[in-house]
Amino acid sequence: MAAAPGVRRSELGDALRACRAAFIGVGLMSCVINVLYLTGSIFMLEVYDRVLPSRSVPTLVGLVVLAAGLYIAQGVLDLLRGRILGRIGTSLDEAINARVFDTIVRLPLLMGNRTEGLQPLRDLDNVRSFLGSQGPGAFFDLPWLPLYMAICFAFHWLLGVTALVGAIILITLTLITEFMSRSPAKEAMTLAARRNDLAAASRRNAEVLVAMGMSGRLQRRWSEANENYLAGNQRASDVAGGLGAVAKVLRMMLQSAVLAVGAYLVIFQEATGGIIIAGSILSARALAPIDLAIAHWKGFVAARQSWHRLSRLLQQMPPAGTQTVLQAPTKRLSVEAVSLAAPGDQRVIVADVAFVLEAGSGVGIIGPSGSGKSSLVRALVGVWMPFRGKVRLDGAALDQWSPDVLGRYVGYLPQDVELFAGTVAQNISRFDAGAKSDDIIAAAKEAGVHEMIIKMREGYDTQVGEQGTALSAGQAQRIALARALYGDPFLIVLDEPNSNLDSEGDEALTRAVRSARERGAVVVVVAHRPIGIEGVDQILVLKEGRIQAFGPKETVLAQVLQPRVAPAPPIKIVSDAGAKS
Structure with a gap:
């Protein structure tokens, strides 16, 4: 895909675009996986609505065998999807690590030592680690949320409305997480770099610190920097963890709410007993990607910041073009x-x-x-x-x-x-x-x-x-x-x-x-x-x-080295009388 005129291509973006086929494969796997996620809901629906009223053991055995096969297929696809995402991260690293190393070497020569040091390498590690985590899988599952909502509405409009309200609340919580975690995560990264730089400088000058009794003073400085880093990191973790806990509680409350609504519908004979369990499982599954996205939001924010920082750095330091090889100098x-x-x-x-x-x-x-x-x-x-x-x-x-x-x-x-x-x-x-x-x-x-x-x-x-x-x-x-x-x-x-x-x-x-x-x-x-x-x-x-x-x-x-002749000092004349006295 060609870049628009005047728009500079990102090297990281190009490296990911080279994995387009793998992303398409992950998308197709996500499609099948999310269809297979319906196994539990349909199984419970059939057990309550067919097996229990008919008391048919063969039907139960058939459903169990079928569900087991679908669960195994789902697990295999989920495993393959995770491994492919991990390989995408590795492929990105392999495509860009030489350029990152080049920037680490050239950065002090262009901008002095007041730079990020090894930060470009840490940024690449952050991006690769996130791609290999469960976070990207959650983003691939999020587009399937409307499918689950539609099935809930197909069961009954009240079940659909209950699940939809829960989805809106959790999506709002995700946006709040994004807004509240951005600043603490950026601050934590800055404090971590400051702490690491101080530790590296102390290690390089260990002999001086010990010989001149400076180690205790530098240790206090490092402890202060470490405390600031821990405090900043704790703030970022508190935001992401706190909102993640709220999301988890809300999801369990929603599941219970769906059960309550289902029970209400059964009481008034507007739904079958199987719909109670199936609807509960389905609504929980519909909101699971949102819950997982919130749980991995801290890693996503860190990876996104690393991505932007690394892309900006690689644009500022483009690779050297091919030059005509001149003859060896001899004159x-x-x-x-x-x-x-x-x-x-x-x-x-x-x-x-x-x-x-x-x-x-x-x-x-x-x-x-x-x-x-x-x-x-x-x-x-x-x-x-x-x-x-x-x-x-x-x-x-x-x-x-x-x-x-x-x-x-x-x-x-x-x-x-x-x-x-x-x-x-x-x-x-x-x-x-x-x-x-x-x-x-x-x-x-x-x-x-x-x-x-x-x-x-x-x-x-x-x-x-x-x-x-x-x-x-x-x-x-x-x-x-x-x-x-x-x-x-x-x-x-x-x-x-x-x-x-x-x-x-x-x-x-x-x-x-x-x-x-x-x-x-x-x-x-x-x-x-x-x-x-x-x-x-x-x-x-x-x-x-x-x-x-x-x-x-x-x-x-x-x-x-010509010696400078110093002027002769003034001669002090002492009179004879003075000498005799």
């Missing part, structure tokens, strides 16, 4: 009047930075803390997009490459090193399933880490643990350096690569920088210590986001 890195601001912020961090590095060049970026060094290198590797200016490799702007293709030509060692759960070899090879052992070992040797790795318990197959916790900070940094050098990338950017290294690691770093330059790579090194820039031939000095100096290393360092 130069050009930075053209680049100005940067952090994602989600308007404050300029780097302003009008411009320089060119030819193949085989190495530049060391130095400057005081907060001068924009790390921000600049993020732009060099394509992590942050400049709001003005361009970063080019061989004349092509970085946005002309897809991230996966550009990554083959870039080696990046960030300031905060973090490895992923897996083996040392997998981390060095960037989890490339087709990586060759020779290329992995070559990168390790170039980083000077091969000897260290083979001394580990399982060598290159050693598990580094979640976030590299099985390794020391220095080991993790050296393995991350090998990861940056893997595949002989043209552009190598190292942000404070020696912050956790000893003298042996410093020497290996210098050799790696010189080796990369000798094979024609462009190397950019951010360093606070002179030892980190021994392997480069140029220096760029940043201050307050602007270039203060750029040129050959010796020349620039001579200017930056």
Whole structure:
């Protein structure tokens, strides 16, 4: 079905539309199931009106066998319907989970860390879980309510009116549930995200909390956030649960009311005894989908909010289109009047930075803390997009490459090193399933880490643990350096690569920088210590986001490190008389 002109298609909607055949099957099953739901009413009607007056055992046995067969068929269809709905949820997840993961990765780069974190993944889980619950089945059964009402009216108009009044009351209660539960459910979701973010931040900084006695204070903050979440969640549960309880009581009252009306009709000989029981069962069955919908309303509201939030996010971050694959860069890195601001912020961090590095060049970026060094290198590797200016490799702007293709030509060692759960070899090879052992070992040797790795318990197959916790900070940094050098990338950017290294690691770093330059790579090194820039031939000095100096290393360092001669202190003249006294 084509979208109307000017209307953007929803990726989630497209994923569900791909399951159209399954939904049609569920609809047809619901049709048969709801017809089979009449089994109980008809069975009781026949027992009271035929079997009991005739005292016919064969008729009773025949009815029992027939009803049992219909009940089994109903149960099988109900089971199949539930499984199909569960498979629809799984199919939706499979169709969209790669895009959700992509948004989780890209979101901090576009909007900063003030984002929902893992909320898109939780939203997808909410939608999938609701589709696999009994809630959708209730919505498929609701359209059959008029059929049950019509049969009640066919029994007698008073029975029909009684059931209709009950249906109107429960439908009104459903609308009240929708109105009253929307705000508490949204508030509970916000409070849950706030609580989870605080817990995740505390886990990441566990060493700091324990070492500086902050754990108790953060625990109190977390307890306060958790109390707010529990209170919000309780409000949402109270609304849905309270109205659900009211609906349940009303449904039982309605069933009794139908019995009372049926008894009244039997007393005045306007209906048979079987109609009393059949009408009661039928009216209860007619209102069961409404009762079930109210019971699952909280999950429905949460899934609907997740659906809208996820659809909006996927529209804001459309998938990257197919781009022409350019040749591998081999000549130069050009930075053209680049100005940067952090994602989600308007404050300029780097302003009008411009320089060119030819193949085989190495530049060391130095400057005081907060001068924009790390921000600049993020732009060099394509992590942050400049709001003005361009970063080019061989004349092509970085946005002309897809991230996966550009990554083959870039080696990046960030300031905060973090490895992923897996083996040392997998981390060095960037989890490339087709990586060759020779290329992995070559990168390790170039980083000077091969000897260290083979001394580990399982060598290159050693598990580094979640976030590299099985390794020391220095080991993790050296393995991350090998990861940056893997595949002989043209552009190598190292942000404070020696912050956790000893003298042996410093020497290996210098050799790696010189080796990369000798094979024609462009190397950019951010360093606070002179030892980190021994392997480069140029220096760029940043201050307050602007270039203060750029040129050959010796020349620039001579200017930056030129000692300032302090003026001589004034000479105090003491008279001879004063000296003698």
